[in-house]
Amino acid sequence: MNYSPFLRGVLVVARKDMRIYYRKAPVYIFGLLLPTFLFFAFFVGRQLDIPKYFPGFLAMSLFFTSSSVGPIIVPWEKQAGTFERLLSLPVSVTTIILGDMLAGALFGLLISTIIGVLGIALLGLSVTNVLLLAVLFVLGNVCFAAMGELISSTGGRTPSNVMMLSALVRFPLIFISGVFVSLSEMSGVGVIVAYFSPLTYLVDGLDASMAQSSVIPWAVDILVLLLFTVLFAFGTRKLLRRNLMKGL
Amino acid sequence: MKAEAIVAEGLTKRFGNLVAVDDVNLQVHEGEVFGYLGPNGAGKTTTIRMLTGIIEPDAGSVIIGGIDLIRHPLQAKMKLGCIPEVGNVYQDLSAWENLDLMGRFYGLTRRERETRSQELLSALGLAERSHDYVRTFSKGMRQRVSIACAVIHKPPILFLDEPTEGLDVHSKRIIVDLVKKMNSEGSTVLLTTHNIEDASRLCQRVCIINKGRIIAVEAPEKLRQAYEGIQTVEVAFDRRIDLSSFSSEHVYRAEAYGDKWRFYTDDTDEAIKRIVRVGEEHRLRILSIATVGPSLEDVFVRLTEGAR
Numbered sequence: 001m002n003y004s005p006f007l008r009g010v011l012v013v014a015r016k017d018m019r020i021y022y023r024k025a026p027v028y029i030f031g032l033l034l035p036t037f038l039f040f041a042f043f044v045g046r047q048l049d050i051p052k053y054f055p056g057f058l059a060m061s062l063f064f065t066s067s068s069v070g071p072i073i074v075p076w077e078k079q080a081g082t083f084e085r086l087l088s089l090p091v092s093v094t095t096i097i098l099g100d101m102l103a104g105a106l107f108g109l110l111i112s113t114i115i116g117v118l119g120i121a122l123l124g125l126s127v128t129n130v131l132l133l134a135v136l137f138v139l140g141n142v143c144f145a146a147m148g149e150l151i152s153s154t155g156g157r158t159p160s161n162v163m164m165l166s167a168l169v170r171f172p173l174i175f176i177s178g179v180f181v182s183l184s185e186m187s188g189v190g191v192i193v194a195y196f197s198p199l200t201y202l203v204d205g206l207d208a209s210m211a212q213s214s215v216i217p218w219a220v221d222i223l224v225l226l227l228f229t230v231l232f233a234f235g236t237r238k239l240l241r242r243n244l245m246k247g248l
Numbered sequence: 249m250k251a252e253a254i255v256a257e258g259l260t261k262r263f264g265n266l267v268a269v270d271d272v273n274l275q276v277h278e279g280e281v282f283g284y285l286g287p288n289g290a291g292k293t294t295t296i297r298m299l300t301g302i303i304e305p306d307a308g309s310v311i312i313g314g315i316d317l318i319r320h321p322l323q324a325k326m327k328l329g330c331i332p333e334v335g336n337v338y339q340d341l342s343a344w345e346n347l348d349l350m351g352r353f354y355g356l357t358r359r360e361r362e363t364r365s366q367e368l369l370s371a372l373g374l375a376e377r378s379h380d381y382v383r384t385f386s387k388g389m390r391q392r393v394s395i396a397c398a399v400i401h402k403p404p405i406l407f408l409d410e411p412t413e414g415l416d417v418h419s420k421r422i423i424v425d426l427v428k429k430m431n432s433e434g435s436t437v438l439l440t441t442h443n444i445e446d447a448s449r450l451c452q453r454v455c456i457i458n459k460g461r462i463i464a465v466e467a468p469e470k471l472r473q474a475y476e477g478i479q480t481v482e483v484a485f486d487r488r489i490d491l492s493s494f495s496s497e498h499v500y501r502a503e504a505y506g507d508k509w510r511f512y513t514d515d516t517d518e519a520i521k522r523i524v525r526v527g528e529e530h531r532l533r534i535l536s537i538a539t540v541g542p543s544l545e546d547v548f549v550r551l552t553e554g555a556r
Binding site: 005006008009012015016019020023080081082084085087088089090091092244245248 | 300303323326328330337339340341345349350353355397407
């Protein structure tokens with residue numbers, strides 16, 4: 001093992017998270033069941049133009065899955081009393097955040113890739129820009145995993161409370177981000193609000209990669225998602241360090 | 249002159265207006281077992297958390313095995329093993345998986361992890377349960393797994409925060425034996441404990457902290473000798489009596505001790521005369537009487553009086 005202790009720490013934290021937290025019920029409930037129910041509620045049984053709405057549904061699934069792991073890790077560790085031990089190991093707060101983000105992003109990437117590939121194959125949809133789709137898949141998963149981490153670093157040590165907060169943040173976002181009403185059809189305050197949601201840029205970018213009507217240049221979508229990722233990661237670091245004693 | 253394994257200078261931590269640790273200076277020699285004693289809320293755990301890099305001090309420096317912990321936390325942490333006060337292991341993993349995970353954090357190879365895990369689980373009496381989930385373990389067994397996780401990489405410096413608190417005699421003995429073994433193999437050990445007997449038995453030097461400040465650092469025996477003035481007269485009477493009758497200029501404290509009474513004094517002659525006199529006044533029969541030198545506990549109580 002020649003890689004540095006920092007990189008090793010990130011990978012081992014991610015491995016630990018995958019081994020322990022991928023099996024937790026809230027991850028399945030909030031990461032898989034919820035978007036499935038939303039899909040049935042909004043897309044099934046209605047005369048919808050599926051190719052038009054598929055990028056939005058894909059973005060919603062990706063958003064829910066990648067942001068479902070992060071919120072439970074830190075509170076769960078604090079409640080179980082393992083967080084203090086983790087901090088005593090050769091890791092830093094940054095290592096822990098990046099490891100948790102990696103675990104969340106990989107979970108989202110796995111599930112959203114399955115949904116994406118199956119959806120595209122079964123519905124016979126065309127992908128006009130595969131590279132853009134791949135970049136958005138990776139970036140979107142990392143961005144929303146970081147958002148999940150930010151929610152978890154607010155200081156709570158009861159996983160159910162943090163999951164509730166997580167639902168409170170995530171639900172409104174899917175209604176303002178062009179998932180159910182595309183950005184091109186929005187007007188007035190709706191558009192302004194949509195621009196504040198990171199999910200908007202993923203939906204719009206996926207639209208662009210699948211030959212649907214995108215409003216924002218895809219390079220801007222990528223740039224804004226990157227900015228949100230950095231913002232979430234730095235916000236998490238600041239909050240987690242400030243709330244460190246609450247978890248010990 | 250011995251090299252220092254742990255050096256802390258001017259260590260300070262504040263929580264709002266409360267100064268939890270106030271300008272603490274510590275030097276722990278290589279190969280030493282060093283006890284860190286103090287009443288609840290004295291600042292022991294906060295000090296350990298700063299020494300192990302769990303929290304950052306507001307002021308001061310920490311050198312672990314020659315490495316600045318604040319500037320190079322990851323490298324310094326590689327040199328230490330720690331059992332934090334609230335340092336549970338992962339209950340959703342087996343004992344074996346917990347050790348494997350900790351070994352990965354320290355960069356051990358697969359072969360090293362396997363060999364060391366086998367060694368430790370056998371030494372700690374957990375070999376037969378090594379693949380069971382930790383959530384099915386008793387508190388003592390979990391603490392043994394916790395100890396194993398802390399020493400998987402054979403750290404030269406070991407921090408133990410109340411390692412035997414609330415454990416059964418069997419688990420306590422296994423843990424104490426492992427600590428002794430690690431120390432005999434060269435590891436430096438810093439342990440906090442409420443158990444004065446453990447400290448007296450294990451530690452070459454003890455440090456007493458009170459209200460965030462260090463008030464004494466000395467070998468247990470030297471501390472006892474320094475407080476030779478604290479003598480105890482242990483008396484058994486034929487019946488119980490109100491202890492306030494015995495208080496005098498030279499008997500500053502009296503308490504029940506099993507079926508006996510203990511009178512703390514700085515003048516045994518005056519104290520014995522007083523006890524005999526009061527005993528005669530109350531027609532008490534003295535069944536036994538003995539003088540006892542100060543224990544480390546007496547020194548601890550004397551030094552930390554007023555803390556609670």
